[in-house]
Amino acid sequence: MSKNLTKREVDYSKWYNELVVKADLAENSAVRGCMVIKPYGFAIWEKMQAELDRMFKETGHENAYFPLLVPKSLFEAEEKNAEGFAKECAVVTHYRLQNDPNNEGKLRVDPAAKLEEELVIRPTSEAIIWNTYKGWIQSYRDLPLLINQWANVMRWEMRTRLFLRTAEFLWQEGHTAHATKKEALVEARQMQDVYAEFAENYMAMPVIKGAKSESERFAGADETYTIEALMQDGKALQAGTSHFLGQNFAKAFDVKYTSKEGKQEFVWATSWGVSTRLIGGLIMTHSDDLGLVLPPKLAPIQVVIVPIYKGEEQLEAISDKVNVFVKELRKKGISVKFDTRDTYRPGAKFAEYELKGVPVRIAIGKRDLENNTVEVARRDTLEKQSVSQDDVVDVVANLLEEIQDNLFNKAISYRKEHTTEVNSFEEFKEAIKNVGGFVSAHWDGTIETEDKIKELTKATIRCIPLDNKLEEGKCILTGKKSTQRVLFAKAY
Amino acid sequence: MSKNLTKREVDYSKWYNELVVKADLAENSAVRGCMVIKPYGFAIWEKMQAELDRMFKETGHENAYFPLLVPKSLFEAEEKNAEGFAKECAVVTHYRLQNDPNNEGKLRVDPAAKLEEELVIRPTSEAIIWNTYKGWIQSYRDLPLLINQWANVMRWEMRTRLFLRTAEFLWQEGHTAHATKKEALVEARQMQDVYAEFAENYMAMPVIKGAKSESERFAGADETYTIEALMQDGKALQAGTSHFLGQNFAKAFDVKYTSKEGKQEFVWATSWGVSTRLIGGLIMTHSDDLGLVLPPKLAPIQVVIVPIYKGEEQLEAISDKVNVFVKELRKKGISVKFDTRDTYRPGAKFAEYELKGVPVRIAIGKRDLENNTVEVARRDTLEKQSVSQDDVVDVVANLLEEIQDNLFNKAISYRKEHTTEVNSFEEFKEAIKNVGGFVSAHWDGTIETEDKIKELTKATIRCIPLDNKLEEGKCILTGKKSTQRVLFAKAY
Numbered sequence: 001m002s003k004n005l006t007k008r009e010v011d012y013s014k015w016y017n018e019l020v021v022k023a024d025l026a027e028n029s030a031v032r033g034c035m036v037i038k039p040y041g042f043a044i045w046e047k048m049q050a051e052l053d054r055m056f057k058e059t060g061h062e063n064a065y066f067p068l069l070v071p072k073s074l075f076e077a078e079e080k081n082a083e084g085f086a087k088e089c090a091v092v093t094h095y096r097l098q099n100d101p102n103n104e105g106k107l108r109v110d111p112a113a114k115l116e117e118e119l120v121i122r123p124t125s126e127a128i129i130w131n132t133y134k135g136w137i138q139s140y141r142d143l144p145l146l147i148n149q150w151a152n153v154m155r156w157e158m159r160t161r162l163f164l165r166t167a168e169f170l171w172q173e174g175h176t177a178h179a180t181k182k183e184a185l186v187e188a189r190q191m192q193d194v195y196a197e198f199a200e201n202y203m204a205m206p207v208i209k210g211a212k213s214e215s216e217r218f219a220g221a222d223e224t225y226t227i228e229a230l231m232q233d234g235k236a237l238q239a240g241t242s243h244f245l246g247q248n249f250a251k252a253f254d255v256k257y258t259s260k261e262g263k264q265e266f267v268w269a270t271s272w273g274v275s276t277r278l279i280g281g282l283i284m285t286h287s288d289d290l291g292l293v294l295p296p297k298l299a300p301i302q303v304v305i306v307p308i309y310k311g312e313e314q315l316e317a318i319s320d321k322v323n324v325f326v327k328e329l330r331k332k333g334i335s336v337k338f339d340t341r342d343t344y345r346p347g348a349k350f351a352e353y354e355l356k357g358v359p360v361r362i363a364i365g366k367r368d369l370e371n372n373t374v375e376v377a378r379r380d381t382l383e384k385q386s387v388s389q390d391d392v393v394d395v396v397a398n399l400l401e402e403i404q405d406n407l408f409n410k411a412i413s414y415r416k417e418h419t420t421e422v423n424s425f426e427e428f429k430e431a432i433k434n435v436g437g438f439v440s441a442h443w444d445g446t447i448e449t450e451d452k453i454k455e456l457t458k459a460t461i462r463c464i465p466l467d468n469k470l471e472e473g474k475c476i477l478t479g480k481k482s483t484q485r486v487l488f489a490k491a492y
Numbered sequence: 493m494s495k496n497l498t499k500r501e502v503d504y505s506k507w508y509n510e511l512v513v514k515a516d517l518a519e520n521s522a523v524r525g526c527m528v529i530k531p532y533g534f535a536i537w538e539k540m541q542a543e544l545d546r547m548f549k550e551t552g553h554e555n556a557y558f559p560l561l562v563p564k565s566l567f568e569a570e571e572k573n574a575e576g577f578a579k580e581c582a583v584v585t586h587y588r589l590q591n592d593p594n595n596e597g598k599l600r601v602d603p604a605a606k607l608e609e610e611l612v613i614r615p616t617s618e619a620i621i622w623n624t625y626k627g628w629i630q631s632y633r634d635l636p637l638l639i640n641q642w643a644n645v646m647r648w649e650m651r652t653r654l655f656l657r658t659a660e661f662l663w664q665e666g667h668t669a670h671a672t673k674k675e676a677l678v679e680a681r682q683m684q685d686v687y688a689e690f691a692e693n694y695m696a697m698p699v700i701k702g703a704k705s706e707s708e709r710f711a712g713a714d715e716t717y718t719i720e721a722l723m724q725d726g727k728a729l730q731a732g733t734s735h736f737l738g739q740n741f742a743k744a745f746d747v748k749y750t751s752k753e754g755k756q757e758f759v760w761a762t763s764w765g766v767s768t769r770l771i772g773g774l775i776m777t778h779s780d781d782l783g784l785v786l787p788p789k790l791a792p793i794q795v796v797i798v799p800i801y802k803g804e805e806q807l808e809a810i811s812d813k814v815n816v817f818v819k820e821l822r823k824k825g826i827s828v829k830f831d832t833r834d835t836y837r838p839g840a841k842f843a844e845y846e847l848k849g850v851p852v853r854i855a856i857g858k859r860d861l862e863n864n865t866v867e868v869a870r871r872d873t874l875e876k877q878s879v880s881q882d883d884v885v886d887v888v889a890n891l892l893e894e895i896q897d898n899l900f901n902k903a904i905s906y907r908k909e910h911t912t913e914v915n916s917f918e919e920f921k922e923a924i925k926n927v928g929g930f931v932s933a934h935w936d937g938t939i940e941t942e943d944k945i946k947e948l949t950k951a952t953i954r955c956i957p958l959d960n961k962l963e964e965g966k967c968i969l970t971g972k973k974s975t976q977r978v979l980f981a982k983a984y
């Protein structure tokens with residue numbers, strides 16, 4: 001059938017692109033590099049948002065909203081940040097269209113409506129937010145300031161892929177201000193923990209918590225904390241970052257507070273974000289050649305029920321049975337779809353829900369009616385079992401938990417098998433090439449070595465794990481002294 | 493104290509602007525006409541969003557997300573729509589900044605990064621969405637398509653006011669496609685009903701449901717349905733609109749479906765939206781010279797508890813009592829803040845929560861401890877009562893309902909007092925000038941007359957009420973025949 005996907009072994013990248021479109025998650029739009037997030041894909045994003053938003057609020061943050069556009073003069077105030085994003089900024093230069101006198105029915109930019117100062121569409125909001133915080137922070141009583149924003153941002157990337165790298169994407173960006181360096185560091189690490197907890201407990205996607213090397217740091221940050229996940233093709237995905245910004249933005253925007261002791265001090269800052277990129281990570285952690293596999297905690301539909309019947313009468317008899325346990329399942333907070341469309345056959349429905357990654361499928365036909373059973377199939381292992389209608393609610397509730405755990409454990413196993421410790425550059429190249437995944441190796445700490453390794457192998461330093469043990473060793477490339485291993489991988 | 497507002501009688505417009513800023517709802521930003529929505533203001537928007545989103549989903553709609561930017565060639569495809577918005581479009585012309593060679597540390601637009609086709613920041617999304625729907629709709633089985641988007645949009649308005657009219661604003665926009673004209677009309681009216689229900693039941697803001705006259709219709713619509721509210725200064729506010737778009741966008745973007753009979757037909761469309769403008773309406777419906785007054789159903793904090801104490805020991809004794817009923821209140825789903833900050837005095841706290849419109853304030857001091865009482869104050873009437881601690885949960889729960897009802901009834905009374913039926917142009921001018929509010933009058937149905945009346949009185953036709961009785965009469969301006977009255981008012 002036309003829904004068949006390219007197999008992962010054949011072409012992982014093609015498999016991914018096809019899956020995103022065929023599972024109705026997203027598609028490319030008429031605007032270069034910008035995607036349309038379709039209702040099913042957006043429903044996953046809404047589930048992610050709901051959990052993250054709850055976690056942000058539980059850690060004391062409030063939501064707010066800041067302008068989409070940033071005046072160029074503000075944008076350039078923090079030089080490193082500006083330099084980091086200048087090359088991918090969409091720029092608004094005019095504020096009006098007019099009828100094109102040479103082309104009836106067409107519009108053109110009105111040359112008389114040129115802005116005095118150009119406006120940049122936010123690639124990230126530090127500049128506009130810190131310019132605002134200047135007015136909000138006077139005294140130590142105004143600190144900490146703990147704010148999050150859900151927003152769209154724009155980075156004019158040259159090579160884009162649905163969810164993973166798009167010119168416009170949706171994200172949340174936290175921006176906090178603190179009286180002390182220590183508090184800001186604690187906040188940055190706390191949010192990294194929140195991201196890790198979300199990735200592991202909701203996405204069933206194991207992550208390594210680490211710090212970025214200098215060359216991979218966020219532009220304008222003194223330290224970038226990251227969570228790094230491993231995809232099925234052995235490539236790493238940076239899934240979320242939390243930045244300790246030092247006093248860089250406070251100094252660029254002159255944000256000071258009066259301390260308890262009456263002294264004027266610059267404040268300390270963090271920022272942190274995750275985006276619709278997470279959906280790409282979710283897909284590439286669990287899915288298979290039949291389509292999407294979703295962890296139950298983020299599945300818009302957790303259970304689908306497909307009736308197998310001939311004629312209205314049979315459907316009615318089935319519906320009478322189904323409605324009983326649908327009610328029970330919903331009472332337990334489980335989202336259920338009973339698909340009674342008569343415009344599609346059961347086989348087509350099975351394929352559709354497999355493609356869309358619905359965790360549990362229940363089928364019920366004439367013989368099940370006679371035997372008081374249903375057929376329960378799980379999407380992760382594709383196993384089926386016959387279950388008494390009396391037990392179906394409990395079986396399904398347990399199964400959802402089991403699937404959530406199984407997906408996480410499978411991903412952990414995969415990561416274990418694809419993490420290699422090496423002690424020479426030969427071993428390193430071998431591991432990157434033949435095993436893939438994370439390679440743990442000593443590095444001399446310089447940008448030059450990092451660049452050289454990237455040039456030779458395409459692998460980059462994903463992070464310096466936070467739980468690293470200190471250990472003497474020699475840089476795999478230069479042989480210089482090193483005190484700890486770092487994790488390399490090819491990455492998205 | 494510095495938080496004192498200008499009185500409404502003295503300068504309503506100044507009162508509004510001060511209130512928005514002092515109650516921490518929003519403020520102007522560094523970007524012309526764009527606001528920062530502060531956490532307290534955003535929390536009100538989140539409450540609005542949650543209810544509206546639930547109502548949209550209950551009526552069968554799903555959320556999705558479409559690109560921020562619209563290529564000029566798509567934007568101009570539906571001519572009337574393009575014409576209506578061309579004059580207020582922010583236009584992206586370049587996709588990169590570079591170091592300014594003449595100005596160290598500064599950036600400039602990279603002239604080499606000029607886009608081949610300019611991109612417009614969406615002022616509304618019909619164009620980009622209908623261009624997408626073309627790929628989604630082939631057969632009658634794909635209809636109806638019921639989609640909503642929560643997004644930011646941009647309209648380059650020359651005169652802006654916080655919440656009421658800003659260059660960037662947040663809104664939702666529903667965009668639906670249907671097989672028949674009748675279905676589309678039913679949908680457009682249904683969403684007008686949803687908006688009216690939300691306005692009245694949640695915002696406690698009575699609205700008139702009507703249709704717009706031709707000159708006030710959405711650009712590209714065949715019919716615009718509106719809900720019109722009346723503000724305290726006698727001016728009307730268009731609070732939400734729902735458009736029947738006919739086949740205009742289907743034809744502009746060539747969106748056809750194959751009917752059950754195998755015929756190719758253009759689809760029928762609606763779009764509908766409400767925005768952060770609603771917060772402006774909320775403020776101007778209920779608030780007073782002391783500050784914001786919020787209906788309980790949309791108040792981020794429904795109940796605030798202020799302890800009045802000397803020393804840690806008294807605070808502890810008070811807290812022991814308070815914690816008991818806080819728990820009970822929260823169990824009932826009531827949001828409660830217990831404000832134990834020692835950096836502010838009770839009087840300052842009272843003023844702050846009055847300014848912020850918290851519906852119920854509970855104060856508890858030493859004498860209350862002795863008497864087993866608390867003082868309960870309601871924000872709408874400013875009445876206070878002493879209540880036994882044993883009854884406080886029930887009293888507060890009832891009070892919240894009473895306040896919600898009282899606010900609605902007050903607004904209804906105000907509207908009754910400020911709705912005048914007139915039969916001559918003298919009476920009309922008199923009513924517009926001296927009474928304000930809605931004026932119900934006969935009109936000959938022509939745009940010329942509507943324009944002339946606006947020129948002479950600044951009043952516009954707000955709507956042709958849907959429940960209008962047919963009645964013969966003469967146009968107040970021209971004396972020509974008319975079959976029904978319409979509602980005029982000065983408007984925001």
Ligand SMILES: [Zn+2]
Nearest residue numbers: 234418435436
């Ligand atoms: Zn492998």
Ligand SMILES: [Zn+2]
Nearest residue numbers: 909910927928
């Ligand atoms: Zn009056």
